[in-house]
Amino acid sequence: MRRALFWFRRDLRLEDNCALYHCLKENDQVIPIFIFDQEILSGLPKQDKRVEFIWYCVQNIKKQLNEQGSDLVVNYGTALDVVELAKRFNVNAVYCNEDYEPSSINRDDNIKSALGQLKIAFYSYKDTVIFAKKEILTQQDEPYHVYTHYKNAWRKRLESADYLSYPSLKLLGNFERLDPAPMRALDHFGFVEAGIADAKISKATRHAEFLFEQFKAHKILLYKNDREFPSLNGTSFLSVHLRFGTISIRKIVRDVVRLSQALTGDQKESCEVWLNELIWRDFYFQILFNYPHVVTLPFKKQYIDFPWGDNPAGFEAWCNGQTGYPLVDAAMMQLNTLGFMHNRLRMVTASFLIKLMLIDYRLGERYFALKLLDFDLSANNGGWQWSASTGCDAQPFFRIFNPMTQSQKFDPMGIFIKKYLPVFADVPAKFLHAPWQYQAELLHYGIELGRDYPLPIVDYVHARKHALAVFEHFMMVKKSR
Template sequence: MKENICICWLRRDLRLNDHAALYHALKSGIPVLPLFVFDTDILDKLNDRKDSRVSFIYHTLQDMAQQLSLLGSSILIKQGTPEKIWQEVLNNYEVKAVYTNHDYEPYAQERDLQIASILSAKNIPFHTFKDQVIFEKNEVTKDDGTPYTVFTPYFKKWQKKLDDFYIKPYPVEKYTPNLFKTGTLPFPSIEELGFNFGVLEIPPLDFENKLKGYERSRDFPAANTTSHIGIHLRFGTVSIRYAVRKALEKQVEKWLSELVWREFYMMILWHFPRTVNTSFKPAYDRIKWRNNEAEFNAWCMGKTGYPLVDAGMRQLNETGFMHNRVRMVVASFLTKHLLIDWRWGEAYFAAKLLDYEMASNIGGWQWACGCGNDAAPYFRVFNPELQAKKFDPQNVYICSWAPEYKQQKHVQPIVEHAFARERILKVFKEALNPM
C-alpha cells in the first residue's frame, strides 16, 4: 500500500531554508516529498545545450539533494512536460496535497492552471504561496486600488507598508522531521537531460560585503561592487526576505530600491501582461524601426566601434553578466542609435543573461527605449562616449573586455552619435505625433 504524502513542487525557489511552500507543506504533518521538473516546454526552446542557467539549476539541485540525504530524504527529479510528469507522479504516489510558490510570468500562470485542473479532478488540494517577492499583485496600490505605474510613489507606499511580519523568515528547520523518508532517489545525469555542461563558476553569494560601498561606486563597472545577487533571486537560492532584512540592517536604501524595482516590474507584468510583446505606451508601437541585421549582429558581438558598448556586450557573451549601468547604455544604443526594435535586444538578453528575469528585462528595455511605464523620455539619448568618460574614466572596464581599445587601435563607429541622435528624434517624433 502506498504511503500518503504531499508534494512540495520546487520551481524558482531552490533552497531549503526560509521557504514558504516547503514550510507550509512540512507543517501539514503529511510526509513531504520535494519535486523538481526539468520542464521541456522551456528547455526545448533553448538554443544552447550548454546553457549556464540549466547548469546552475542542476548543480544547485545536487547540493540540495545532498543536504536532504542527511535527513533521510531526497528530491524527486523528473524531465518532461509538467502535464506528463504530474500524471506520472500521481500514478506512482498517494498524493494528498501539493504545495508550491506563486510564479507570475504568463507561461507559469498557464502551466499552474493546467496542473491545478489535473489535481482538482482527483480532489487533491493545490496550495500556492507568495515567496518570490515581499509584496505582490494588488498588495501595493494607489488609494483607489489601481496599480502604480510610476516607481517613486510605489516605492514610498511599499516602504510604508513594510513591517517585520513581511520579512520574517519561515522556520523550515523546525519541521524537517516531516520530510518523506525516501533514501537516495536517482539523480539524472547531464547526458540524460540532453545537456552538456561542466561545473559553472558563479561568484560566491557575498552581497553583504559589497553593500558598504554600494551607493558610492555602484555605477562604475570596473569597481565590481554590485551585489551579483540577481541569479540567486532568479532561482531562489536566496530568500528575498533575507535580502531585504540585510538592506535594512545595513541601511543601504539605494540597494533596497533596486530590490523594489524588481517587485515593481513584476507587479507591472502581472497587471499589464500585454507588455511581454507590446509597449506599455502603445504609441511607441508605431515606431518605424530600421532593424538592420548587420548592425544588430555588430551590436551582439561587441563590434560597434563604441568602447563601452563593445565591452559590455563581450562581458555578456563571455560571462552571462553585464553591469547594470552598461546594460542601460547598450540598450539605449541599440534602440536609439541603431533604431532596432527593443524586442530584438530583449530576446538577446533573455538568451544570454544568467540572471534573466522576464519582468525586469522587459521593464528595463522599455525604460531604455522610452516606451515603458516611468521610462526615460525618448529624447534622452545616452552618449556612449560621455558615459565611458564618466563611469570608466581610466578605461579599466573597457580594456578588460575590449582590449583593442587599450592599444588605441582605430575602430570605426558604425554610426555617428550626433547623426543618430537627430535621426531618432525625427523618427520617434513622427511616430508619437502623427499628422
C-alpha cells in the same frame, strides 16, 4: 496520515522557503520534486549557463535531502508530470511558490484544475517578492505605474511581518524517507558544461549567503557611489540567486532594514539606495502581473506601430561587441562571456541598440534573455521598455545615452574596457572613449581601426538627430489622427 508533494521551481533552497514551510508543517510525509521542463529546455543552446546553474542547485538540494534520509525526485518531462507524480505518490496536496509570469500562471491554473479533478489540492504561496500582485495599489485601487510612487507606498506598508523567516529547515524530518537515486549528469538532459564557475557564480552550496555577507560587510556601505562604475564590482551580484531563489528575499530585506537602522549618514543612505533597487524588482513583477500584454507589446500602447528599423548587420555587430564604441563592445563581451552585465551598461547598450540604430527593443530583449544568467522576464522586459521609452515609467524618448560621455564618466581609466577588449591593454585611457578620433595615435600601439578593432558602425551625432526626427514625426502623426 497527510502526504503532499513539494514542487521546487524558482525557489531552489530548503531554508526560509514559504511554501515548503507550510507543506512540511501541514503534512506528515512530504515528497520533494523538481522537473526539468523539456518544453523550455528544447529551445535552448546545448551550452547554457542557466541550465548548468539550475543543475548544480538541484544537485545541492538533492545532497542535503540525502543527508536527511530523503531524496529529491528529479524528472525530465513537462510540468504536467506533477499530476502523474501526485497520483503515483498518492498525495492529498501539491505545494509550491507562486510564479508571476503569464505563461506560468496559465500552467499553474491548468495543473490546479487537473489535480482538482483527482481531488488533490494545489496550494501556492508568495515567496519570490515582498509584495506581489495587487498588494500595493493606488488610492483608486489601481496598480502603480510610476516607480517612485510605488516605492513610497511599498516602504510605508513594510512591516516586520512582511519579512519574517519561515523556519522550513526545522521541519526537514517531515520529508518522506526515500532511497537516493543518482543525479543524472547534465548530458542526460542534452547539455554540456558552459563553465559557470568563471561567471562570479560559484557552484558551491551557500554561495548566495557568502556573497550577501561579503556585500553587507563592505560593499553596501559604498554602494551609492560605487554601483555606477563597472570596474569597481560595487554591486551585490545577487541577481542570479534572486532569480532562482537560492537566497530568500525576506532574509535580504530583513538584514538590510536592520543594518540601515544601525547606520547613519552616507552609509545609511547607501543601504537605502540598495533597498530601493530591490523595490524595482517588486515593481516590475507587479507590472508584469497586472499588465501581461507587456510580454509582447509596449506597455504604452501608442508605441505599438512605432516604425522600428530593420538593420540585421547592425544587430549582429551589437550582439558580437563590434560596434566600434569600446564601452558598448566591452559590455557585450561581458554579457557574452559571463552571462552578466553591469546595470549601467545594460542601459547604455540598450539605448545604443534602440535609439542609435532604431532597432526594435524586443530583439535586444530577446538577446539578453538568451544570454543573461539572471534573466527574469519582469526585470528584463521592464529594463528594455524603460530604455525604449515604451515602458510604464520610462525615460523620455529624447534621453539618449551618449556612449562616449558614459565611457568618460563611468570608466574614466578604461579599466573595464581593457578587461574585456584586451586589444586596448596598452593604450592610454584618453584614446579609448572615442578611438576613431585617435587613429594615428593608435597606430603607435599597433592598432589599426577597421583591422584590429572596428570603426564605429554609427555616427553618434547623426544617429541621435535621426532618432529624434523619427520620433517627433511619429508623435506628430499620432496627434493628427
